[in-house]
Amino acid sequence: MGLQGYLVLAAVVFCIGLFGVITRRNTVGILLGIELMLNAVNINLVAFSRFHGEIAGMVFTLFTISVTVAEVALGLALVILLFRTRRTILADHIDWLKG
Amino acid sequence: MTLSVAAFWCLAIVLVGSALAVVLTKNLFHSVLWLALALTGTAGLFLTLDAEFLAAVQLLLYAGGVITIVVFAIVVTERLVAERITQSSRRIGAGALLAATLLAALLRIITRASVTEVRPAMTDDTTFRMGETLLTRHAMSLELLAVLLLASLIGAIYFARPED
Numbered sequence: 001m002g003l004q005g006y007l008v009l010a011a012v013v014f015c016i017g018l019f020g021v022i023t024r025r026n027t028v029g030i031l032l033g034i035e036l037m038l039n040a041v042n043i044n045l046v047a048f049s050r051f052h053g054e055i056a057g058m059v060f061t062l063f064t065i066s067v068t069v070a071e072v073a074l075g076l077a078l079v080i081l082l083f084r085t086r087r088t089i090l091a092d093h094i095d096w097l098k099g
Numbered sequence: 100m101t102l103s104v105a106a107f108w109c110l111a112i113v114l115v116g117s118a119l120a121v122v123l124t125k126n127l128f129h130s131v132l133w134l135a136l137a138l139t140g141t142a143g144l145f146l147t148l149d150a151e152f153l154a155a156v157q158l159l160l161y162a163g164g165v166i167t168i169v170v171f172a173i174v175v176t177e178r179l180v181a182e183r184i185t186q187s188s189r190r191i192g193a194g195a196l197l198a199a200t201l202l203a204a205l206l207r208i209i210t211r212a213s214v215t216e217v218r219p220a221m222t223d224d225t226t227f228r229m230g231e232t233l234l235t236r237h238a239m240s241l242e243l244l245a246v247l248l249l250a251s252l253i254g255a256i257y258f259a260r261p262e263d
Contacts, residue, residue, distance in 0.1 A: 020121060032134050058150055058229055074251050
């Protein structure tokens with residue numbers, strides 16, 4: 001399969017993830033959408049790395065995967081903290097910076 | 100050739116289908132399980148791109164680690180609020196419009212770009228070359244990554260610590 005096929009697939013998955021981020025009310029649901037988007041980017045990185053014979057793309061993917069894991073751990077810790085203080089996980093309710 | 104193309108299409112169908120299920124399912128828990136399938140499909144895609152090590156990392160960290168953390172968070176928070184884990188969506192029209200517009204723009208760019216379609220022959224093992232690069236050219240980044248993971252670990256413990 002050519003490089004173009006991988007790029008199109010990654011674009012489709014990225015847009016599905018974006019749709020999830022926009023439409024979900026639940027904070028955990030939004031996080032899942034972000035996961036999908038990051039995943040699509042990883043596919044692009046690995047595909048470019050393979051088709052250009054340059055290993056840096058795969059090394060970069062390793063870094064993005066690790067950073068994503070850190071992001072999810074912190075994000076979910078924040079979600080749990082949010083529950084304690086506000087008893088809600090709907091992103092629309094997190095608006096007390098509005099003044 | 101035909102086998103790799105067939106594998107790509109199977110994985111593409113699994114990936115797109117499960118990704119759609121992630122953003123459309125009502126039950127949050129089912130959503131997470133579909134995400135696990137999507138991440139596993141991505142690991143399969145990495146295998147078709149000769150990145151065996153990344154496929155293993157993807158399965159261990161993403162499909163193993165991330166999914167476990169998310170399920171754990173859902174279980175904990177559901178007990179806190181004691182309500183069903185259904186979730187609703189809003190602004191579906193605007194979201195679909197924005198996503199479709201972005202997809203159209205991306206597809207236009209991809210089809211117009213002069214990308215190479217020939218896959219270069221494998222010179223040597225990608226895992227070997229990755230390890231070599233990680234400990235020479237990207238050694239500093241690797242160390243910084245370790246610091247980042249430690250910081251996020253401490254941060255997560257600080258945020259989620261029991262109230263005193």
